[in-house]
Amino acid sequence: MDKLNTLKHSELSDLFNKDEERVNWHDDTLWWIRAKRDKAAHGISEWELLRETASQIKNNVLSNLYNYLIEFESKAQANGIKVHWAANAEEHNKIVLSLLQSKGINQMVKSKSMLTEECHLNQYLEDNGIDVIDSDLGERIVQLAKEPPSHIVLPCIHKKKEEIGQIFHENLGTEAGVSDPQILTETARIHLRETFLTRKSALTGVNFAIAETGEFVVCTNEGNADMGAHLADIHIACMGIEKIIPKKKHLSVFLRLLTRSATGQPITTYSSHFKKPRKGQEMHIVLVDNGRSIQLGREDFRNSLKCIRCGACMNTCPVYRRSGGHSYHNAIAGPIGAILAPNLDMKEYADLPFASTLCGSCTNVCPVKIDIHDQLYKWRQVIVKEGNTTVAKTIAMKVMDFTLSSPTRFKLAGKIGRWTLKHAPFTVNNQFNLWFKNREMPEAPKESFSEWYKRNNTEK
Amino acid sequence: MSRETILSAILNNQPQATKLPEYLQFDSPSKEVITEKFVQMINLIGGRVVVIHKLEDIDLYISEHFKVSDQIITPIEGLKYYTSFTGDEKPHQFVNTEFAFFKTHFAVAENGAIWITEDLMGQRVLPFITQHLGMVVEEENIIVNMHEAYKIIENQDYGFGTFIAGPSKTADIEQSLVLGAHGARSMTIFLVKSVPKFFNT
Numbered sequence: 001m002d003k004l005n006t007l008k009h010s011e012l013s014d015l016f017n018k019d020e021e022r023v024n025w026h027d028d029t030l031w032w033i034r035a036k037r038d039k040a041a042h043g044i045s046e047w048e049l050l051r052e053t054a055s056q057i058k059n060n061v062l063s064n065l066y067n068y069l070i071e072f073e074s075k076a077q078a079n080g081i082k083v084h085w086a087a088n089a090e091e092h093n094k095i096v097l098s099l100l101q102s103k104g105i106n107q108m109v110k111s112k113s114m115l116t117e118e119c120h121l122n123q124y125l126e127d128n129g130i131d132v133i134d135s136d137l138g139e140r141i142v143q144l145a146k147e148p149p150s151h152i153v154l155p156c157i158h159k160k161k162e163e164i165g166q167i168f169h170e171n172l173g174t175e176a177g178v179s180d181p182q183i184l185t186e187t188a189r190i191h192l193r194e195t196f197l198t199r200k201s202a203l204t205g206v207n208f209a210i211a212e213t214g215e216f217v218v219c220t221n222e223g224n225a226d227m228g229a230h231l232a233d234i235h236i237a238c239m240g241i242e243k244i245i246p247k248k249k250h251l252s253v254f255l256r257l258l259t260r261s262a263t264g265q266p267i268t269t270y271s272s273h274f275k276k277p278r279k280g281q282e283m284h285i286v287l288v289d290n291g292r293s294i295q296l297g298r299e300d301f302r303n304s305l306k307c308i309r310c311g312a313c314m315n316t317c318p319v320y321r322r323s324g325g326h327s328y329h330n331a332i333a334g335p336i337g338a339i340l341a342p343n344l345d346m347k348e349y350a351d352l353p354f355a356s357t358l359c360g361s362c363t364n365v366c367p368v369k370i371d372i373h374d375q376l377y378k379w380r381q382v383i384v385k386e387g388n389t390t391v392a393k394t395i396a397m398k399v400m401d402f403t404l405s406s407p408t409r410f411k412l413a414g415k416i417g418r419w420t421l422k423h424a425p426f427t428v429n430n431q432f433n434l435w436f437k438n439r440e441m442p443e444a445p446k447e448s449f450s451e452w453y454k455r456n457n458t459e460k
Numbered sequence: 461m462s463r464e465t466i467l468s469a470i471l472n473n474q475p476q477a478t479k480l481p482e483y484l485q486f487d488s489p490s491k492e493v494i495t496e497k498f499v500q501m502i503n504l505i506g507g508r509v510v511v512i513h514k515l516e517d518i519d520l521y522i523s524e525h526f527k528v529s530d531q532i533i534t535p536i537e538g539l540k541y542y543t544s545f546t547g548d549e550k551p552h553q554f555v556n557t558e559f560a561f562f563k564t565h566f567a568v569a570e571n572g573a574i575w576i577t578e579d580l581m582g583q584r585v586l587p588f589i590t591q592h593l594g595m596v597v598e599e600e601n602i603i604v605n606m607h608e609a610y611k612i613i614e615n616q617d618y619g620f621g622t623f624i625a626g627p628s629k630t631a632d633i634e635q636s637l638v639l640g641a642h643g644a645r646s647m648t649i650f651l652v653k654s655v656p657k658f659f660n661t
Contacts, residue, residue, distance in 0.1 A: 029634075032635070033635070049486070050486065053481045056481040057481060059478045060479065063475050063478045065470050065474050066467060066474060069467065069470070085462045085466055086462060137632040138630075141632065154631075154632065155632070156632060156633075157635075161636075181633035181634060181636035182638050188641075189640065189641065192642060196642070221628065221630060221641065222628050222642045223588045223628040223643025224641070224642045226585070226622070226643065227588050227589065227642045227643065230584040230588065230589075249610040251610060252609060253607075255606055256570075256605070265505070266501060266504075266505070266570065266571030266573075267572075267573050267606075269626050269628055269643070270622055270628070270643065271573070271622060271623040271625075272620070272622040273620065273621045275620060275621070276619035276620070278584055278619065278620065289462075289469070293469035294473070296474055297469075299475070302473075
C-alpha cells in the first residue's frame with residue numbers, strides 16, 4: 001500500500017479501470033443500492049421535511065457544540081462512564097493503548113468505527129503488541145486482505161465473492177473454491193463467536209451521542225457491536241466531537257433517515273442505547289477532535305461536520321462508482337471524504353475535490369443537506385490559491401484563463417481547434433490528450449455559434 | 461490538557477447560534493393500518509409473527525420448534541422454561557442458548573423495531589447471543605413511528621436499551637442478504653392480540 005499511497009485519485013482510478021467488467025459490476029451494485037434508497041425515501045411522505053429538520057438540528061449542534069460537549073461529558077460521568085479528550089489521532093491512539101495496558105490486555109475486538117480508520121488505530125495497536133480483530137464481516141474481510149475499507153458502510157463492496165472465498169480459505173480454513181455467501185458468513189460467525197467470548201476489551205464506534213442524557217447510540221445490522229460490548233470487561237467507545245445531538249427525541253429524526261439513506265432499510269437491526277456500564281464493567285468514551293474544531297471555523301466547509309456517515313453520497317456518485325473507494329486514498333472515500341480530507345492535509349488530498357463532475361447528486365441525496373458539491377467547488381479554489389495543484393494543471397488553467405478572457409483570442413482558439421480536428425486529427429487523437437482517453441474526439445463543426453449567428457442575422 | 465484546548469478552539473470557531481427546529485409532528489403511517497403495517501414490516505425484515513392469546517401459548521410454540529435438550533431461557537416470571545435462570549450469571553454462560561424470549565415495551569409499525577431495556581432482558585447479552593430470539597408484543601403497544609417511540613423513551617431510565625428489528629443480518633459479501641450474522645438467526649414476534657372491548661365482562 002505504501003506505493004499506492006503516493007498515487008493520486010486519477011492514477012488510482014486508472015488502476016481500478018483496467019478491469020472494465022469489474023468497474024461495470026461495481027457501478028451497477030452501488031447504483032442498485034442507490035435505487036433501494038430512493039424506494040425507501042419515497043415511501044415516507046414527509047421525507048423532505050425530515051431532511052430539513054435533521055439539517056436544522058445539526059446546524060444547531062455546530063453552533064452550540066461547546067455547551068453540548070460539556071453537557072454530554074457531565075451527564076456521561078454521572079452515568080458512570082469515563083470521558084477522555086483527544087486533540088488528534090496520536091493522542092486518541094495513546095489513550096486506547098493506555099486503557100488496555102492498564103488492564104494488562106493484549107487482545108481487543110472492534111466493531112466498525114471510521115474514526116479509528118481515520119486515526120490508523122489498528123496499525124498503532126499492532127505495533128504495540130495488541131492483537132485487534134475487526135468484527136464487522138466486511139471489515140474482517142478487508143482486514144484479512146490487509147486492505148483499508150473502500151466504503152464507510154460497505155467496507156468490501158469492491159471484492160468479489162470468489163476473492164473472499166480465497167481469503168477465507170487461506171485464513172479461516174474453508175474449503176478451496178467455496179464462495180457461497182451463506183457458507184462464508186456462517187464460517188465468520190463461528191470464528192468471531194470464539195473471538196467475542198475470549199476478548200476482555202471491546203471497542204465500538206458511536207453513531208449518535210446525546211448531550212441531554214450522556215448516552216450514546218451504536219447502530220449495526222450484524223449485532224457485532226453488542227456481542228463485543230456486552231461480553232467484554234471494558235468497553236471503549238470512540239467518537240468524533242461532531243457526533244453529539246442535543247436531545248434524545250432528536251434520535252427519532254436521525255434513525256428514520258440513517259438506514260433508509262444508507263441501504264434502503266427502514267432501520268438497522270440493532271440501535272443500541274448505551275447509558276451506563278453493566279455491573280462490574282468499565283465504559284469509556286474518547287472524544288476526538290483531529291481537525292474538526294478547525295473545520296468548524298471554516299465558514300464554507302463547516303457543514304461537512306453535519307455528516308452522519310450514511311454513504312448515500314458515495315452510492316450515487318458517478319465518479320466513486322467508477323473509480324472505487326481506494327482511489328480516494330483516505331479513510332473516508334467519495335464526495336464527503338473529498339470535502340473532509342483537505343481539512344486534514346490540504347497538500348496530500350489536493351486531488352480529491354477535483355475527483356468530481358460537480359453534478360450535485362450527492363447534495364440531493366444527503367439526509368442532512370450538506371452542500372457537498374458546492375464545497376467541492378470551493379475547495380478547488382482554495383487549493384489552487386494556496387498553490388497545491390500540479391504544475392500541469394496550473395499551466396493549463398492559466399492558458400484557459402488567457403484564452404477565455406479575450407474574445408479575439410477565444411475566437412482564434414476555436415478556429416485553430418476546428419481546423420486541427422478536421423485536418424490534423426492525429427495531433428489530438430493520441431495519449432497526450434487527456435480528453436481522448438476513453439472517448440472519441442467530436443467531429444469538428446463547420447463554424448462557431450457566433451459565426452452562425454452573424455451569418456443568419458445579416459441575411460435577415 | 462487537550463480538553464481545554466479542544467473546547468476553547470470550538471468556542472472560538474463555532475458559528476452564530478441557530479435555533480433548534482420546533483417539534484414537528486410527523487404521522488406516517490396512518491393509525492388505522494398500524495397492526496397490518498407492523499406485520500408487513502416484520503416479514504420484510506426477515507422476522508415472523510405468531511399470534512397468541514396468552515403467554516402460556518409460547519410453550520406450545522417452543523414444544524413444536526425446539527428439542528427438550530435445547531437451552532431455552534426467559535426472564536419472564538411465572539412461565540415454564542427449560543433452563544434455570546437467575547440473572548446473576550456471567551454473560552459468557554449464555555453461549556449455548558438456543559432460544560431466548562422477552563417481554564418488550566412497544567413495537568414500531570413503520571420499521572418493525574421493538575424497544576426493550578435491560579430490566580426486561582435479564583442480561584444485556586442475552587437477546588444477542590441466543591441463536592433464536594422471541595419477542596412478546598402486545599397489540600395495543602404497537603405505535604406508529606419513531607417520533608411516538610421517543611415520546612415514551614424520553615421518560616424512561618435504563619442502563620442499556622435497544623431497538624431490535626429482525627434477525628441479525630449482513631450483505632457484506634456481494635450484497636447477498638444472509639440472516640444470522642453475529643446475533644440471533646431468527647426473530648419470532650409473539651403478537652398478543654387485544655381483545656375487543658365488548659368481549660370484556
